[in-house]
Amino acid sequence: MSLPRRTRPRSPFRTAALAGTAVLAAAALTACSGGPGAAGADEEDGRGAKPATRISVNLSGKQAAAGEPVRVTLAEGTLKQVTVTGSDGATLAGAVSADGRTWTSARKAAPGTSYTVEARDDQGGTARADFATAAPGKVNKLTLAPGKNTTVGIGQPLSIVFDHPVKNKAEVEKHLKVTTSNSTTGSWGWMQDWSGKDRVDWRPEKYWQSGTKVTLKAELNGIDSGEAGGWFVRDYTTGFTVGRNQLVKVDLDTHRLKLLRDGAVVKDVPVSGGTPGGDKASWRGRTVLMSKEGTINMRSETVGLGDAYDKMVDYSMRLTWSGMYAHAAPWNARYMGSANRSSGCIGMTDADAKWVYEQVQVGDPFEVEGADTKGTQALNNGYGDWNVSWADWQAKSALR
Numbered sequence: 001m002s003l004p005r006r007t008r009p010r011s012p013f014r015t016a017a018l019a020g021t022a023v024l025a026a027a028a029l030t031a032c033s034g035g036p037g038a039a040g041a042d043e044e045d046g047r048g049a050k051p052a053t054r055i056s057v058n059l060s061g062k063q064a065a066a067g068e069p070v071r072v073t074l075a076e077g078t079l080k081q082v083t084v085t086g087s088d089g090a091t092l093a094g095a096v097s098a099d100g101r102t103w104t105s106a107r108k109a110a111p112g113t114s115y116t117v118e119a120r121d122d123q124g125g126t127a128r129a130d131f132a133t134a135a136p137g138k139v140n141k142l143t144l145a146p147g148k149n150t151t152v153g154i155g156q157p158l159s160i161v162f163d164h165p166v167k168n169k170a171e172v173e174k175h176l177k178v179t180t181s182n183s184t185t186g187s188w189g190w191m192q193d194w195s196g197k198d199r200v201d202w203r204p205e206k207y208w209q210s211g212t213k214v215t216l217k218a219e220l221n222g223i224d225s226g227e228a229g230g231w232f233v234r235d236y237t238t239g240f241t242v243g244r245n246q247l248v249k250v251d252l253d254t255h256r257l258k259l260l261r262d263g264a265v266v267k268d269v270p271v272s273g274g275t276p277g278g279d280k281a282s283w284r285g286r287t288v289l290m291s292k293e294g295t296i297n298m299r300s301e302t303v304g305l306g307d308a309y310d311k312m313v314d315y316s317m318r319l320t321w322s323g324m325y326a327h328a329a330p331w332n333a334r335y336m337g338s339a340n341r342s343s344g345c346i347g348m349t350d351a352d353a354k355w356v357y358e359q360v361q362v363g364d365p366f367e368v369e370g371a372d373t374k375g376t377q378a379l380n381n382g383y384g385d386w387n388v389s390w391a392d393w394q395a396k397s398a399l400r
Contacts, residue, residue, distance in 0.1 A: 066111035110222035138230030156363025167226025169398035189396030252370025270337030276372035284373035328353035
């Protein structure tokens with residue numbers, strides 16, 4: 001006697017993608033034999049199966065708008081897990097709402113990216129949807145200072161210069177996350193860089209504590225700069241360590257330069273600053289050593305002083321974008337310690353300049369004072385951040 005042929009039941013577990021709306025099907029229940037967990041005849045032929053449940057995704061098609069969070073909504077039941085993966089392999093983190101019906105990504109969809117949405121409900125059913133965002137018309141990029149994994153002085157701000165204008169300053173600033181190893185508090189301050197581009201710096205209330213480790217995570221992928229600025233299409237991460245606690249004090253009334261380490265004077269040398277009474281005078285204020293440039297060619301026409309000089313200058317330490325340096329100036333030796341007769345820089349003997357050059361770190365503060373100066377260094381002329389009071393600096397944040 002032959003046994004009747006048994007038809008294998010069709011599994012109701014399936015996936016679908018419907019241009020931003022997907023069907024979420026319940027997973028089949030299984031058991032070894034009869035009992036509470038066994039599938040009955042009605043379930044076996046499909047008559048008792050749960051109706052398909054739909055999800056909707058707020059973004060769909062091939063030209064979806066970037067800069068929006070991804071929202072996945074379930075018509076019935078409870079969402080247990082949603083995964084949104086971009087064409088770059090990165091996933092968008094997110095959370096399910098309290099009622100279990102909607103999942104929203106924490107980050108926004110980036111432009112020019114294809115995404116796959118995979119959802120699972122509390123019954124084990126799954127669904128899938130795909131969409132792609134429109135390509136950006138313009139891409140905004142940024143330049144970070146100081147360099148990654150560098151060691152800098154206690155005056156070095158974290159500085160970002162943008163390639164294109166940033167109209168949505170508050171939105172951009174919200175995505176610039178600074179953390180420090182010792183919970184240092186600070187604030188962002190917006191300005192126009194010396195180059196004319198938008199710039200934002202982060203500094204503490206006071207100089208950094210030596211040994212502090214600083215990390216920036218600029219989570220900008222998918223953020224719109226605003227009119228004429230374009231989109232950010234990547235994240236940026238950088239970090240630096242604060243080195244020795246030292247600073248340089250320059251008094252142009254007494255014509256002396258002192259290097260202090262941990263509050264104690266290590267070296268006191270004679271100097272000659274800029275000639276008073278005109279454009280050749282030095283700037284005063286708290287500036288920051290921008291770079292150690294060694295031997296460079298200095299020409300007066302590059303700083304608007306005609307053909308006054310054209311020299312190769314040793315041990316050059318840049319203090320401003322406008323061309324103020326500390327450096328060796330042996331041709332001016334007769335004035336060192338007695339008068340200010342340079343073309344705006346702080347000059348020393350070869351031996352003293354060499355010693356200072358070898359001791360200072362990029363990011364060390366140079367505090368310059370004296371009646372013979374022509375005014376306080378501008379905020380954007382290098383790093384003039386410390387010439388602004390803490391209250392005024394905080395007011396430069398777009399989130400204040």
